[in-house]
Amino acid sequence: MDVAIVGASMTEFGEREGWLVDLLAAAGAACLDDAPLGPDAVEHCYVANMAGGEFEGRTGVMNALVQELGLIGAYTQRIDQTSASGGAGIHAAWQSVASGASDCTLLVGGEKMTHRSTPESSDIIASLTHPAEYKHGVTLPSFAGLTARLYLEQTDATREHLAAVAVKNHRNAVDNPDAQFHEEITTEDVLDAPTVADPLGLYDFCPVTDGAAALLFVPESVAEAVTDDYVTVAGVGGATDTHVVHQREDPTRLSAVAESAETALEQAGHGIEDVDVAELHDMVTLLEPLQLEALGVTDPGEGWRPAVEGTTARDGAFPVNPSGGLKAKGHPLGASGVAQVYELVAQLRGEAGPRQVPSDVALATSIGGFGNCVTTTVLEGAR
Amino acid sequence: MDVAIVGASMTEFGEREGWLVDLLAAAGAACLDDAPLGPDAVEHCYVANMAGGEFEGRTGVMNALVQELGLIGAYTQRIDQTSASGGAGIHAAWQSVASGASDCTLLVGGEKMTHRSTPESSDIIASLTHPAEYKHGVTLPSFAGLTARLYLEQTDATREHLAAVAVKNHRNAVDNPDAQFHEEITTEDVLDAPTVADPLGLYDFCPVTDGAAALLFVPESVAEAVTDDYVTVAGVGGATDTHVVHQREDPTRLSAVAESAETALEQAGHGIEDVDVAELHDMVTLLEPLQLEALGVTDPGEGWRPAVEGTTARDGAFPVNPSGGLKAKGHPLGASGVAQVYELVAQLRGEAGPRQVPSDVALATSIGGFGNCVTTTVLEGAR
Numbered sequence: 076m077d078v079a080i081v082g083a084s085m086t087e088f089g090e091r092e093g094w095l096v097d098l099l100a101a102a103g104a105a106c107l108d109d110a111p112l113g114p115d116a117v118e119h120c121y122v123a124n125m126a127g128g129e130f131e132g133r134t135g136v137m138n139a140l141v142q143e144l145g146l147i148g149a150y151t152q153r154i155d156q157t158s159a160s161g162g163a164g165i166h167a168a169w170q171s172v173a174s175g176a177s178d179c180t181l182l183v184g185g186e187k188m189t190h191r192s193t194p195e196s197s198d199i200i201a202s203l204t205h206p207a208e209y210k211h212g213v214t215l216p217s218f219a220g221l222t223a224r225l226y227l228e229q230t231d232a233t234r235e236h237l238a239a240v241a242v243k244n245h246r247n248a249v250d251n252p253d254a255q256f257h258e259e260i261t262t263e264d265v266l267d268a269p270t271v272a273d274p275l276g277l278y279d280f281c282p283v284t285d286g287a288a289a290l291l292f293v294p295e296s297v298a299e300a301v302t303d304d305y306v307t308v309a310g311v312g313g314a315t316d317t318h319v320v321h322q323r324e325d326p327t328r329l330s331a332v333a334e335s336a337e338t339a340l341e342q343a344g345h346g347i348e349d350v351d352v353a354e355l356h357d358m359v360t361l362l363e364p365l366q367l368e369a370l371g372v373t374d375p376g377e378g379w380r381p382a383v384e385g386t387t388a389r390d391g392a393f394p395v396n397p398s399g400g401l402k403a404k405g406h407p408l409g410a411s412g413v414a415q416v417y418e419l420v421a422q423l424r425g426e427a428g429p430r431q432v433p434s435d436v437a438l439a440t441s442i443g444g445f446g447n448c449v450t451t452t453v454l455e456g457a458r
Numbered sequence: 459m460d461v462a463i464v465g466a467s468m469t470e471f472g473e474r475e476g477w478l479v480d481l482l483a484a485a486g487a488a489c490l491d492d493a494p495l496g497p498d499a500v501e502h503c504y505v506a507n508m509a510g511g512e513f514e515g516r517t518g519v520m521n522a523l524v525q526e527l528g529l530i531g532a533y534t535q536r537i538d539q540t541s542a543s544g545g546a547g548i549h550a551a552w553q554s555v556a557s558g559a560s561d562c563t564l565l566v567g568g569e570k571m572t573h574r575s576t577p578e579s580s581d582i583i584a585s586l587t588h589p590a591e592y593k594h595g596v597t598l599p600s601f602a603g604l605t606a607r608l609y610l611e612q613t614d615a616t617r618e619h620l621a622a623v624a625v626k627n628h629r630n631a632v633d634n635p636d637a638q639f640h641e642e643i644t645t646e647d648v649l650d651a652p653t654v655a656d657p658l659g660l661y662d663f664c665p666v667t668d669g670a671a672a673l674l675f676v677p678e679s680v681a682e683a684v685t686d687d688y689v690t691v692a693g694v695g696g697a698t699d700t701h702v703v704h705q706r707e708d709p710t711r712l713s714a715v716a717e718s719a720e721t722a723l724e725q726a727g728h729g730i731e732d733v734d735v736a737e738l739h740d741m742v743t744l745l746e747p748l749q750l751e752a753l754g755v756t757d758p759g760e761g762w763r764p765a766v767e768g769t770t771a772r773d774g775a776f777p778v779n780p781s782g783g784l785k786a787k788g789h790p791l792g793a794s795g796v797a798q799v800y801e802l803v804a805q806l807r808g809e810a811g812p813r814q815v816p817s818d819v820a821l822a823t824s825i826g827g828f829g830n831c832v833t834t835t836v837l838e839g840a841r
Contacts, residue, residue: 076557119696126517128511128582129511129512129517132585134509134512134540134582134585135585135587135588135701135827135830137538137539138540138586138701138826138827138830138831139701141698141701142588142698142701146698147698147699147700148697148698148714148717149697150549150695150696150697150698150718150833151696151698152537152538152539152549152696153539154535154536154537154538155517155536155537156520156534156536157517157518157521166533166535167535167550167553169557169559170553170557171553171557173557173559174459174552174553174556175556176549176552176553176556176694198515202515202518203517203518204518205522311559313533313534313535314531314532315524315525315530316530317525318522318524331531334531443518444518444521448520448521448524448535450533
């Protein structure tokens with residue numbers, strides 16, 4: 076069964092007050108306001124969230140959300156795929172409609188993180204990597220630094236080239252009122268920032284963020300009946316790589332990005348050359364070039380060029396992260412994959428304002444860990 | 459698409475050594491050993507688990523499991539629906555196959571709990587209820603006690619009558635080598651046990667348990683091709699009730715059990731009278747009678763009679779919890795819903811040994827919180 080998205084929303088990302096469930100409820104209510112269907116239509120209500128219990132000491136948020144939104148009766152579950160929880164939520168929501176289990180599924184992704192200290196939230200995030208690595212200090216930022224070092228050795232890329240990703244995505248976020256940051260940065264800002272994991276510094280990494288985003292999924296036949304302003308989920312794919320990252324032959328090759336995209340694009344009947352705009356999981360600058368390589372947008376070792384040459388700018392041939400990306404929009408873990416698709420829905424509807432990119436086909440990747448598990452979603456504008 | 463189960467396993471329940479992922483891997487490997495399909499066939503691998511991060515300080519267990527089982531490439535996610543995580547996992551695994559997203563999904567449910575002190579694990583479990591209630595001490599055992607008090611006032615049931623559920627389920631567990639407890643208890647044992655939440659005592663409640671269970675889902679067309687010993691998932695339903703339990707008009711009415719069962723039975727084309735054997739979520743004795751009423755097995759207020767009269771005994775007209783139930787088999791949160799279906803698969807295959815009940819149609823309910831969210835699964839033996 077073909078599945079469509081008929082509603083989309085996101086909260087402002089940044090430091091937010093309240094509980095996770097308050098953010099989820101705000102995004103969920105805004106999504107239902109945006110949609111041509113109301114709360115009564117919702118049969119399933121899914122929450123994408125990595126670690127609400129760890130961040131807040133509160134579990135069962137999906138049950139709380141159902142009550143908060145006045146959806147009692149609607150079936151609910153929480154989906155966790157670490158930092159790719161949002162993408163996994165999309166996979167699950169798509170399945171719920173495609174399987175016939177639900178004719179209307181509300182997906183709300185969110186995370187509340189900023190109320191914890193940096194060491195506390197770092198501990199929670201580090202716990203998603205394998206104990207064989209994180210117990211020895213090899214956390215996600217460390218992986219990023221080690222892999223960046225390898226990438227700079229193996230390719231013609233320099234620190235300046237990687238910095239171009241941060242500069243571009245911060246530039247894009249200036250036009251995104253919901254982004255955490257709204258100031259342009261320069262290459263020098265990136266290079267002069269405090270080192271986080273050599274050779275990468277503070278501006279190479281996404282911030283710690285609170286926020287939520289939501290999407291409403293229905294069968295395409297329902298979408299056709301209620302609106303002419305919907306987006307089709309043309310393909311969804313998911314794949315894993317080793318959980319122990321150092322066991323990979325080459326950590327600069329994101330095989331789960333390649334495999335999940337192959338599945339999603341094949342289902343959509345598209346090649347990567349058909350994609351007009353993409354939101355890629357730029358938890359760290361390095362991941363954007365690595366994904367461009369895994370997706371086949373560039374040859375291996377050449378993924379750093381598009382940001383440098385302007386190809387991935389909003390007016391480039393393959394715009395990437397027009398929203399500002401995780402890098403500048405912020406990265407509330409469970410929200411990010413959902414917010415990527417919120418951005419792409421806005422793009423495909425032609426409602427992205429100053430961020431608008433001409434687009435009929437769009438793609439998003441949501442990455443768990445350092446490519447440990449990835450979902451890719453391909454969207455099309457209403458036909 | 460019709461969905462079948464072609465492999466099933468559970469670990470011993472009780473106090474177990476190791477990490478959660480070790481239990482999950484043991485159950486997953488045993489399930490693949492049981493199935494006529496090997497690891498290469500697995501496309502999706504889902505983990506049902508409520509609170510691995512809270513119990514162990516370790517997240518990302520689904521990614522660890524994929525590597526542990528040699529399934530790298532297979533897509534994975536974790537599903538949390540509090541104490542109904544196992545049932546929610548079944549709903550999700552069914553969707554993955556029914557939607558065409560996966561032609562072979564391994565579901566592994568598990569929880570590792572006993573390494574934490576009772577106050578610690580009670581805190582984690584209490585966090586699934588609404589803060590408006592648990593912050594004031596109204597935790598799940600408290601709800602059970604308050605609701606039992608109401609039930610004893612409203613009906614002809616007595617404490618002795620509720621105790622009959624515990625006596626029956628402990629009796630059944632004697633014949634289950636994987637159960638946590640293997641000793642019969644008497645009505646006097648139940649009545650003389652220390653009070654947990656008046657009027658209920660220690661033997662009215664399930665224990666704290668470590669364990670895991672697994673199931674392998676494929677399209678029925680695949681099952682037919684590889685084995686004549688499969689079970690069909692004839693129907694799956696899910697529903698919610700208020701998350702704030704005290705806002706319900708009558709807490710003895712489990713509306714989410716009724717609604718989810720209606721969905722599952724309708725999909726299966728069965729009435730409750732067609733069901734030959736059931737595994738019901740007996741976290742506390744009281745829940746078994748309340749579910750018999752919600753399912754329409756008895757009239758409201760009469761659900762206590764079957765255990766007293768022997769109707770729900772293994773040789774009764776409507777056998778309930780032949781495995782020993784959560785009460786005596788144990789209740790590792792994320793495993794329980796999966797282990798219920800493991801038991802029913804054994805029953806439908808005629809492989810339940812001394813626990814065997816003649817059966818063609820079976821039903822399981824998995825309850826989150828105090829009926830906050832419920833899944834019901836209806837199974838049929840191979841046709």
